[in-house]
Amino acid sequence: MSTVTDDFEPQEKRQNGVRFRGPVVLRRGQVQESTTDQRLLDTRGPTEWLHSDPWRVHRITAEFVEGFGALAELGPAVAVFGSARALPDSPEYLQGVEVGRLLADAGYAVITGGGPGVMEAANQGAVKGGGTSVGLGIELPFEQGLNDYVDLGVNFRYFFARKTMFVKYAQGFVVLPGGFGTMDELFEALTLVQTRKVTSFPLVLLGSAYWSGLVRWLRESMVADGKASPADLALLTVTDSPAEAVRLIQGQNGHRAADESAAFAEKVAAERPSHHGPRGDGRSERG
C-alpha cells in the first residue's frame, strides 16, 4: 500500500549517529541509513517508495518554494564552487577566501554549497568582506552540516532543486579546483549557457594548473571531434588571479554589482512591507 507520511515529514538531521526528524529522535536500528535523494532514485528499494512518488512531488515543490522564498531578495550574487576536501591551509582554500572577500567588496552576495573546503573558504571570505554569505546545503549520507561562515543557509534534500537555486540567483560562477561535484555544477552551467537557457553568465575557472588539462582536452578532443564548437569553449575563462576573476564577472555583467546592490536595496525599501518584489537586477527570471 502506498504511504504518504514520508512525503510530508519535517527535514531530518543527524548528529553523532542520532537522527532527528522534527520532534522524533531515532537511535541505533531505528536510523534510516539512506537520504531522500537515494530513496527517490533507488528503484531496488521497497515498492512503497515507488507508489508514494506522486505524493513526493509536494515535498519537491515545497523545496523550490522555500528556496525561492529565502533567496528572493538576495540581490546580485555570484556562486563559488570547488572541492569539499580542500584543507584550510591549502592554496585553494586561501584563494577561496580571497575570491569570496573580493566578491563581497564588489557588492556581490557569495553563494556556495554550504559545505567544507572551498565552500567554507568562500563563505569565510564573504563574511570578512562584509558581504552576504549564503550556503545551499545538501542532505548527504555523510552529512556535515552548514559551515560556520554561512549567514543565510537553506538545506536541500534534492540536488536538482538546489542546483536550480545556484543558477537562478547567481549572476556568474567562479569555479576552483574540485572533484565530481564541482564538475557537475560547472558543466550544468556550461550547458545552460551553451543552449542559451541562460544569457550573460560568466564562468571563470580559477587555477590554471588544475584547469588547463581539462580545457586542453575539451579543445583537442571534444571540439576537435566536433562535439562542441570553439565558441562553446570560449564560454570558459581561466585565470590564476581572484581579482581578475571578479573583474571578469563584473565585465560580463556590464556594471558593478555595488551599483545594483544600492539600487536593489532602494527598490526593496520602496516595496516594503510586502517583501515580495522582483529580483531588481534587470535580468530575466531563470528556472
Ligand SMILES: C/C(=C\CNc1ncnc2c1ncn2[C@@H]1O[C@H](COP(=O)(O)O)[C@@H](O)[C@H]1O)CO
Ligand atoms: C566530502 C565532504 C563533504 C561533503 N559535503 C558537502 N556539502 C555540501 N556540498 C557538497 C558537499 N560535497 C560536495 N558538495 C557539492 O559539490 C561540490 C564539491 O564537490 P567535490 O566533489 O568536492 O568537487 C560543491 O561545490 C558542492 O556544491 C568532506 O570530506
